[in-house]
Amino acid sequence: MSTTAATARVRERLEDYGAAARVRMREYLREGQSRHEFYALVSDYPERGGRALRASLCLATARAFGAHPTEALNSAVALELLHNAFLVHDDLEDESEERRGHPTLHLRHGAPLAINAGDALAVLSLRPLIENVGMLGPRLTLRILEEAERMARESVEGQALELWWRQHHVLELGEVDYLRMVLKKTCWYSTIYPMRVGALIGTRDGVKLDRYLHFGFFVGAAFQIQDDLLNLVGDEARYGKELNGDLWEGKRTLMLIHLLNVTAPDERARLSRVLGTSRAARTGEEVRWIRERMEQYGSLDYARQVAHGLAGAALHEFSRVFAELPDSPDKDFLEALPTWVIERT
Amino acid sequence: MSTTAATARVRERLEDYGAAARVRMREYLREGQSRHEFYALVSDYPERGGRALRASLCLATARAFGAHPTEALNSAVALELLHNAFLVHDDLEDESEERRGHPTLHLRHGAPLAINAGDALAVLSLRPLIENVGMLGPRLTLRILEEAERMARESVEGQALELWWRQHHVLELGEVDYLRMVLKKTCWYSTIYPMRVGALIGTRDGVKLDRYLHFGFFVGAAFQIQDDLLNLVGDEARYGKELNGDLWEGKRTLMLIHLLNVTAPDERARLSRVLGTSRAARTGEEVRWIRERMEQYGSLDYARQVAHGLAGAALHEFSRVFAELPDSPDKDFLEALPTWVIERT
Numbered sequence: 001m002s003t004t005a006a007t008a009r010v011r012e013r014l015e016d017y018g019a020a021a022r023v024r025m026r027e028y029l030r031e032g033q034s035r036h037e038f039y040a041l042v043s044d045y046p047e048r049g050g051r052a053l054r055a056s057l058c059l060a061t062a063r064a065f066g067a068h069p070t071e072a073l074n075s076a077v078a079l080e081l082l083h084n085a086f087l088v089h090d091d092l093e094d095e096s097e098e099r100r101g102h103p104t105l106h107l108r109h110g111a112p113l114a115i116n117a118g119d120a121l122a123v124l125s126l127r128p129l130i131e132n133v134g135m136l137g138p139r140l141t142l143r144i145l146e147e148a149e150r151m152a153r154e155s156v157e158g159q160a161l162e163l164w165w166r167q168h169h170v171l172e173l174g175e176v177d178y179l180r181m182v183l184k185k186t187c188w189y190s191t192i193y194p195m196r197v198g199a200l201i202g203t204r205d206g207v208k209l210d211r212y213l214h215f216g217f218f219v220g221a222a223f224q225i226q227d228d229l230l231n232l233v234g235d236e237a238r239y240g241k242e243l244n245g246d247l248w249e250g251k252r253t254l255m256l257i258h259l260l261n262v263t264a265p266d267e268r269a270r271l272s273r274v275l276g277t278s279r280a281a282r283t284g285e286e287v288r289w290i291r292e293r294m295e296q297y298g299s300l301d302y303a304r305q306v307a308h309g310l311a312g313a314a315l316h317e318f319s320r321v322f323a324e325l326p327d328s329p330d331k332d333f334l335e336a337l338p339t340w341v342i343e344r345t
Numbered sequence: 346m347s348t349t350a351a352t353a354r355v356r357e358r359l360e361d362y363g364a365a366a367r368v369r370m371r372e373y374l375r376e377g378q379s380r381h382e383f384y385a386l387v388s389d390y391p392e393r394g395g396r397a398l399r400a401s402l403c404l405a406t407a408r409a410f411g412a413h414p415t416e417a418l419n420s421a422v423a424l425e426l427l428h429n430a431f432l433v434h435d436d437l438e439d440e441s442e443e444r445r446g447h448p449t450l451h452l453r454h455g456a457p458l459a460i461n462a463g464d465a466l467a468v469l470s471l472r473p474l475i476e477n478v479g480m481l482g483p484r485l486t487l488r489i490l491e492e493a494e495r496m497a498r499e500s501v502e503g504q505a506l507e508l509w510w511r512q513h514h515v516l517e518l519g520e521v522d523y524l525r526m527v528l529k530k531t532c533w534y535s536t537i538y539p540m541r542v543g544a545l546i547g548t549r550d551g552v553k554l555d556r557y558l559h560f561g562f563f564v565g566a567a568f569q570i571q572d573d574l575l576n577l578v579g580d581e582a583r584y585g586k587e588l589n590g591d592l593w594e595g596k597r598t599l600m601l602i603h604l605l606n607v608t609a610p611d612e613r614a615r616l617s618r619v620l621g622t623s624r625a626a627r628t629g630e631e632v633r634w635i636r637e638r639m640e641q642y643g644s645l646d647y648a649r650q651v652a653h654g655l656a657g658a659a660l661h662e663f664s665r666v667f668a669e670l671p672d673s674p675d676k677d678f679l680e681a682l683p684t685w686v687i688e689r690t
Contacts, residue, residue, distance in 0.1 A: 036509075115460060130487065130491055149475055156461060
């Protein structure tokens with residue numbers, strides 16, 4: 001399959017599944033709107049769109065394993081609600097200014113209501129999971145909740161790691177630290193969990209979930225690295241966040257960790273000083289300087305190579321663990337995913 | 346029963362049940378500590394103590410309905426973890442400075458890690474509820490999760506209401522608005538839900554839960570009003586929060602709402618101006634002025650009367666809905682609760 005065909009296939013699937021998930025998500029949000037105007041805030045991020053990658057991955061995996069798509073719809077919707085909850089709190093924690101092309105929620109409504117709206121989205125994500133019981137029965141519903149608890153725990157722990165590094169000015173980091181953090185912060189909820197739940201539903205809890213862990217990790221890590229690269233080189237209008245935002249925020253991306261490890265001692269000392277200041281105290285000149293050093297030391301090329309390596313490993317894993325599944329458009333979607341991840345702009 | 350005897354009875358029960366809940370809660374928190382130093386932050390509020398009212402109410406109700414206390418322990422622990430999650434985010438949203446006699450978590454570690462620690466506590470609260478399945482079976486476990494989702498939703502909606510009033514400078518409020526907000530923000534998770542879950546476990550889902558709603562609402566609302574009164578007149582060392590903190594925060598307490606409704610037009614205009622500024626812009630003189638006007642207009646006495654009325658209504662409800670239960674120390678505890686709530690200092 002050519003890369004263009006792979007990308008087109010993924011896009012098409014994302015559109016279909018994303019639309020189905022959004023329709024159902026709105027039903028859950030609308031119910032709240034009848035109770036208080038505050039739900040306009042809660043619905044803000046979900047209504048901004050987004051590609052619904054996580055919901056699609058959950059729906060596609062369930063279907064590839066033989067489920068009817070409606071059987072995984074509640075789990076997919078719950079995941080999108082939780083994803084939006086994470087985004088609201090992440091944006092606050094990172095002091096981000098833009099999300100999906102608009103000001104972040106806390107810039108629009110202040111930190112107190114934004115913290116609360118994030119909490120509300122997390123709480124709302126529980127309902128569809130509990131309501132699984134009508135279609136999937138109590139045992140499978142509880143198994144999915146068990147997986148959801150693990151996934152949410154991995155995610156907050158991963159986010160804690162990243163925040164800790166920034167707050168405590170941690171600079172002695174290597175690729176292994178980075179990948180461990182990304183495994184927890186990004187992969188668990190973006191790729192590993194959606195596929196585990198899809199497989200649980202498709203096989204009625206009849207498969208060893210740890211088989212799919214590696215594929216999810218490789219795809220998810222490649223996705224995160226590509227996302228961080230787009231923050232530095234992307235097209236702002238399409239990217240939906242401020243360019244170089246990660247540098248303003250001092251985020252420990254793979255590029256920054258690479259730069260810290262290869263740069264000359266005097267430059268490293270300057271880099272350390274710049275990262276030691278608060279976001280507000282950082283200047284545009286300093287941000288440009290970091291960006292230029294990354295170019296000079298090949299940090300972006302290095303990260304691109306790692307992302308490509310991870311995508312290749314994912315393709316290898318795919319042929320190892322999914323080969324036994326019958327051919328289907330959903331299986332094709334899963335196979336095309338690693339290619340799409342590193343091709344997207 | 347004399348009021349002193351009632352208070353002593355409640356205190357004793359709180360100590361016993363609180364100790365049991367704290368031991369189990371530490372087990373859940375310790376597991377995390379093996380994974381990352383960040384869990385020291387997550388454990389901070391839980392380790393500061395607190396009276397474990399919610400856990401005790403859950404354990405006592407379960408036992409009054411015939412359960413073995415260990416059957417409700419997981420649900421009680423989950424509730425304490427969620428309570429601590431709420432406290433961390435509430436303190437951020439209210440810009441509070443003290444909690445249980447120490448600086449608030451965000452003052453100690455910054456807003457980003459504090460938001461994340463609150464999220465972690467909320468996620469951790471799910472585990473004991475899911476692990477109920479071993480002792481209570483899948484159906485009852487799911488029923489409790491259903492109740493927990495409703496409770497958490499009511500709580501975030503109640504908190505949203507209060508934040509909304511402050512953020513949007515809402516002053517046209519009456520006692521009904523206040524009680525509706527407190528029903529959602531405080532009563533659902535502090536009194537209504539703990540008793541509902543206790544009754545669910547004690548009767549194996551064999552009782553109509555709405556019967557206990559009124560008792561929980563009356564006790565919970567009296568509890569919140571008394572708590573807000575203590576913020577104005579309490580002993581700071583025992584109270585554990587800064588005195589007059591609610592006035593600094595512009596919190597819409599029953600006393601403030603009373604004052605807004607009875608004060609002379611020129612004073613109301615001044616009050617509106619003061620409440621319209623940010624916490625940072627408010628002065629000690631302005632806070633003292635509000636406090637004095639409350640004294641002058643009898644706002645504190647009015648709130649005390651409402652709290653007493655609610656406690657009396659709770660006692661009436663108790664005799665209406667709990668009379669059929671066999672006598673037990675736990676039934677006595679429930680009966681003594683309304684008295685304790687308004688007597689505590």
